[in-house]
Amino acid sequence: MATQKTKVTIFDVAKASGVSSSAVSYALNGKPGVSDTTRAKVLQVARELGWKPNGAAQSLAQSKTRRIGLILGYDPQLLAVEPYMMSLISGLGAELEEKDYSLLVRMSMDSDDEDSIIEDWVATSNVDAMLLLNLEIGDPRIDMMKQNPQMPVLAVADASLTAGLPTLASDDAAAVGLAVRHLYDLGHRNIARVAGPEELGHSYIRDAAFSEVTAELGVRYRCLHTDYTPAAGADATKRLLSVNPAPTAIIYDNDVMALAAEGVAAVNGVRVPQDLSIMSWDDSFMCEAAHPGITALNRDIVESGRIAASLMLKLIDGEEVDVVEEPPYVLRVRDSTGPAPER
Amino acid sequence: MATQKTKVTIFDVAKASGVSSSAVSYALNGKPGVSDTTRAKVLQVARELGWKPNGAAQSLAQSKTRRIGLILGYDPQLLAVEPYMMSLISGLGAELEEKDYSLLVRMSMDSDDEDSIIEDWVATSNVDAMLLLNLEIGDPRIDMMKQNPQMPVLAVADASLTAGLPTLASDDAAAVGLAVRHLYDLGHRNIARVAGPEELGHSYIRDAAFSEVTAELGVRYRCLHTDYTPAAGADATKRLLSVNPAPTAIIYDNDVMALAAEGVAAVNGVRVPQDLSIMSWDDSFMCEAAHPGITALNRDIVESGRIAASLMLKLIDGEEVDVVEEPPYVLRVRDSTGPAPER
DNA sequence: CAATGGTTCTGAAGCGATTCAGTGACGACT
DNA sequence: AGTCGTCACTGAATCGCTTCAGAACCATTG
Numbered sequence: 001m002a003t004q005k006t007k008v009t010i011f012d013v014a015k016a017s018g019v020s021s022s023a024v025s026y027a028l029n030g031k032p033g034v035s036d037t038t039r040a041k042v043l044q045v046a047r048e049l050g051w052k053p054n055g056a057a058q059s060l061a062q063s064k065t066r067r068i069g070l071i072l073g074y075d076p077q078l079l080a081v082e083p084y085m086m087s088l089i090s091g092l093g094a095e096l097e098e099k100d101y102s103l104l105v106r107m108s109m110d111s112d113d114e115d116s117i118i119e120d121w122v123a124t125s126n127v128d129a130m131l132l133l134n135l136e137i138g139d140p141r142i143d144m145m146k147q148n149p150q151m152p153v154l155a156v157a158d159a160s161l162t163a164g165l166p167t168l169a170s171d172d173a174a175a176v177g178l179a180v181r182h183l184y185d186l187g188h189r190n191i192a193r194v195a196g197p198e199e200l201g202h203s204y205i206r207d208a209a210f211s212e213v214t215a216e217l218g219v220r221y222r223c224l225h226t227d228y229t230p231a232a233g234a235d236a237t238k239r240l241l242s243v244n245p246a247p248t249a250i251i252y253d254n255d256v257m258a259l260a261a262e263g264v265a266a267v268n269g270v271r272v273p274q275d276l277s278i279m280s281w282d283d284s285f286m287c288e289a290a291h292p293g294i295t296a297l298n299r300d301i302v303e304s305g306r307i308a309a310s311l312m313l314k315l316i317d318g319e320e321v322d323v324v325e326e327p328p329y330v331l332r333v334r335d336s337t338g339p340a341p342e343r
Numbered sequence: 344m345a346t347q348k349t350k351v352t353i354f355d356v357a358k359a360s361g362v363s364s365s366a367v368s369y370a371l372n373g374k375p376g377v378s379d380t381t382r383a384k385v386l387q388v389a390r391e392l393g394w395k396p397n398g399a400a401q402s403l404a405q406s407k408t409r410r411i412g413l414i415l416g417y418d419p420q421l422l423a424v425e426p427y428m429m430s431l432i433s434g435l436g437a438e439l440e441e442k443d444y445s446l447l448v449r450m451s452m453d454s455d456d457e458d459s460i461i462e463d464w465v466a467t468s469n470v471d472a473m474l475l476l477n478l479e480i481g482d483p484r485i486d487m488m489k490q491n492p493q494m495p496v497l498a499v500a501d502a503s504l505t506a507g508l509p510t511l512a513s514d515d516a517a518a519v520g521l522a523v524r525h526l527y528d529l530g531h532r533n534i535a536r537v538a539g540p541e542e543l544g545h546s547y548i549r550d551a552a553f554s555e556v557t558a559e560l561g562v563r564y565r566c567l568h569t570d571y572t573p574a575a576g577a578d579a580t581k582r583l584l585s586v587n588p589a590p591t592a593i594i595y596d597n598d599v600m601a602l603a604a605e606g607v608a609a610v611n612g613v614r615v616p617q618d619l620s621i622m623s624w625d626d627s628f629m630c631e632a633a634h635p636g637i638t639a640l641n642r643d644i645v646e647s648g649r650i651a652a653s654l655m656l657k658l659i660d661g662e663e664v665d666v667v668e669e670p671p672y673v674l675r676v677r678d679s680t681g682p683a684p685e686r
Numbered sequence: 687c688a689a690t691g692g693t694t695c696t697g698a699a700g701c702g703a704t705t706c707a708g709t710g711a712c713g714a715c716t
Numbered sequence: 717a718g719t720c721g722t723c724a725c726t727g728a729a730t731c732g733c734t735t736c737a738g739a740a741c742c743a744t745t746g
Binding site: 025060 | 736
């Protein structure tokens with residue numbers, strides 16, 4: 001509690017408690033080797049002096065940093081507007097906080113950058129484990145990590161992308177089923193999708209699932225790829241509405257695009273949901289606040305973050321982790337989807 | 344490049360290059376004390392062995408972590424939906440990355456938590472500097488930091504809240520002027536505001552500025568406080584619209600609430616902007632995607648993050664930093680504001 | 687009573703870098 | 717030829733902690 005002008009070390013605490021530095025270490029870390037009375041005394045003195053073990057020294061001595069690495073792909077626009085990353089961070093942070101770990105965050109401008117950050121972390125041991133996000137198909141980072149088995153890593157992605165790495169897996173295919181099924185049950189037989197960039201692994205997974213499910217149900221399906229921005233979403237919507245026959249329902253890969261689509265519809269006198277049903281893949285406050293409220297696939301991203309954190313802690317402890325499923329998607333039906341218009 | 348099974352240290356590099364460990368250190372850090380030829384040789388060997396200095400050892404030896412601390416207040420909902428924090432992180436991350444620093448992130452569940460994280464960072468030297476966000480009036484953290492001058496800190500807040508600490512200051516009062524002026528010029532004489540939680544320092548600053556500016560202009564003004572959620576925003580809107588005379592313009596402290604307000608208006612047959620003008624304090628894709636597009640106060644948060652990072656690096660270098668102004672707010676006029684309705 | 691065993695505690699050797707003081711070697715200058 | 721200075725390099729101390737091996741002490745036990 002008392003604030004100290006000069007740096008206080010374990011030896012100061014040792015001297016003040018009349019024991020050796022090793023005793024202090026044992027006392028503080030709850031290890032055997034000191035009596036209860038000296039332990040209490042030491043803790044007391046440590047508190048008075050406001051002493052905590054120096055992080056660097058501790059890391060060096062036990063080769064543990066109590067840090068977990070997260071690399072953010074640099075696109076401020078996207079990061080800011082997509083609730084995904086921030087939710088994940090919330091979950092990670094909350095869980096790690098309980099275990100006294102922290103999150104080390106770095107930003108990569110491109111994929112080379114990201115590779116070099118990974119190399120850096122492996123070489124410098126600046127983190128105890130790391131998270132792999134936004135995997136692409138045949139992602140080279142997977143091999144990098146396999147060649148450095150001393151650095152635990154958890155991939156958050158569809159299990160088909162992670163080649164046996166410990167994985168927190170989302171079941172995007174099941175979600176596709178939910179979404180399509182919902183629209184199918186409402187009578188839609190011609191649906192479209194406005195997706196994100198084609199290179200992203202999850203775009204690909206979803207593409208495949210959509211094609212498969214719609215084919216099975218005999219539903220007409222087409223897909224446009226965009227850069228996730230509302231402008232692109234609006235543009236794609238206009239194009240979709242101008243073909244003949246126009247889709248009666250459109251699913252957007254994120255919520256801003258769905259919101260923009262509602263605007264396009266309003267401007268063009270297309271009523272939602274009477275003339276056009278709109279769905280969003282991601283759910284957020286935005287979908288709730290929009291008018292009409294946007295039907296969305298919802299998942300507990302914060303919880304995913306917590307699970308991811310706990311899995312990494314397991315990996316750090318040397319436990320095996322294979323593939324763990326994320327909390328499943330849930331369909332939140334709001335007012336933007338309705339029965340398909342009579343033809 | 345070559346991947347190494349076992350941990351490689353500076354001594355391995357020294358042996359392989361036929362020099363001492365000190366020579367390796369000098370060579371790597373670009374310091375004098377080695378010839379150009381041995382320097383080249385050492386760097387070459389280091390690259391071949393894939394060696395980089397161990398982070399903990401380096402930190403311990405030079406008492407520098409190359410890390411900057413950021414504490415996130417835990418409210419996943421808010422964090423996720425407000426683009427502010429993620430944008431700030433983007434800016435911080437981008438700037439820090441260039442200087443080879445990283446961001447150490449922890450999450451606080453409440454303010455006691457946050458205090459103990461700060462104490463921890465001060466005592467363990469786990470970061471070289473830290474950021475102070477969401478200051479409240481008379482925030483105790485300011486005193487904590489003043490008592491520990493060895494830990495550089497930068498506050499991001501209105502300068503009136505930071506009691507002389509190095510500050511990246513936003514001029515919320517000027518922004519209030521912009522906003523009110525815009526509405527005033529459109530003929531509005533009865534405006535309302537839906538704000539965030541009253542405890543937040545910036546809420547208070549804005550409250551005061553609004554009262555002052557509207558009084559000056561002879562504009563009727565009232566303010567409701569909420570928890571920032573769209574539901575609360577919608578609710579506040581309904582209440583405001585039911586009073587007599589109802590305001591002809593409402594300013595919302597964030598964009599989800601403004602979006603929700605558009606929904607409320609639509610449901611109640613209130614036309615935007617003919618019957619009611621709506622503005623948002625924060626700008627994001629959401630305001631652009633909404634229909635009608637929401638007039639908003641826009642500021643370059645990413646740039647603020649970059650500036651904050653560079654200021655902290657200055658502080659770490661021992662330079663003085665007083666109060667630096669953030670990039671100013673800019674009014675982005677869209678379709679949600681228009682001339683005040685004739686009475 | 688010697689032997690054994692169990693606590694409690696200490697000294698010193700790590701961890702892997704940086705950095706200071708010191709040693710040769712060599713060239714330049716008087 | 718002798719001295720000085722510079723340059724390249726090395727050995728050892730240092731950062732602050734953990735942890736192992738062993739010392740000191742006391743209590744049991746056969």
